[in-house]
Amino acid sequence: MKKPTPILHCLSVSILMFFAESAYAQLFEIKNASKLYDVMIDTQCEQNECGGEAEVKLLRKGSNTVFQTFHTEELSLYLSKQFKPSIHSEIMKDEQGILFFGDFNFDGTEDFAIQNGNNGPYGSPVYDIYVFNQSNKKFVLSQELTALTQENIGMFEVNHQNKRIKVMTKDGCCYHIWSEYEVIPKKGLLLVREFIEAVVIAGDKVEVTDRNLVKGKWKEKTKYYPVDQYYK
Numbered sequence: 001m002k003k004p005t006p007i008l009h010c011l012s013v014s015i016l017m018f019f020a021e022s023a024y025a026q027l028f029e030i031k032n033a034s035k036l037y038d039v040m041i042d043t044q045c046e047q048n049e050c051g052g053e054a055e056v057k058l059l060r061k062g063s064n065t066v067f068q069t070f071h072t073e074e075l076s077l078y079l080s081k082q083f084k085p086s087i088h089s090e091i092m093k094d095e096q097g098i099l100f101f102g103d104f105n106f107d108g109t110e111d112f113a114i115q116n117g118n119n120g121p122y123g124s125p126v127y128d129i130y131v132f133n134q135s136n137k138k139f140v141l142s143q144e145l146t147a148l149t150q151e152n153i154g155m156f157e158v159n160h161q162n163k164r165i166k167v168m169t170k171d172g173c174c175y176h177i178w179s180e181y182e183v184i185p186k187k188g189l190l191l192v193r194e195f196i197e198a199v200v201i202a203g204d205k206v207e208v209t210d211r212n213l214v215k216g217k218w219k220e221k222t223k224y225y226p227v228d229q230y231y232k
Helices: 143-151
Strands: 013-020 023-030 037-046 049-060 066-079 099-102 111-115 127-133 138-141 157-159 164-170 175-184 188-200 205-214 217-226
Touching: 037 066, 037 099, 066 111, 066 127, 066 138, 127 143, 143 164, 143 188, 164 188
Parallel strands: none
Antiparallel strands: 013 023, 023 037, 037 049, 049 066, 099 111, 111 127, 127 138, 157 164, 164 175, 175 188, 188 205, 205 217
16 A cells, blocks of 8 residues: 655754743744645644644745644644654554645645544544635635544545545454545545455454445455465
């Protein structure tokens, strides 16, 4: 599975810090996260950890005027020795960013995601997803896309080739499920595929089920593989 690229990894980030005893306010200015916007994140830090409530401002490229402001109740990131954001996560995926830009609903405009806690399955990060409303010319919260990150592990993947969104979750060590959704304009999300791995038969076999929605009906194929061969 191709992983989404966190936009705070190896970015040019300007930082202003205001120290107050052990905790301090910190402003991150992010210039190359988006093709259209610069980002300012105002939050609190203590030693090398930042988090809690944060204010996120978007500015159009070349403008000093704030285009739109967002709030998150539970942002969390770590700073490197150079006081730059470190976003490494050991939760399932190797890297999970605090901020993403991309066309999440395939309408040709850039959308926006900001981390809001680590309350997903197995402590994975969850995100507030904002899609750009072309009529109102501003970002609006997508309840459905936000729920995908709350119910699954980490930020979803976006496949622009087939216009699908993919999410992953699990139950313990031995049951994993990848789900794919199509975005139906003005209707929402439609589940179109489930790929399920489950260790069965006294732990000797892996049951692999591939379910696809074809012309409104589900078609399912199941195969079994020896555990040592499947996971090698």
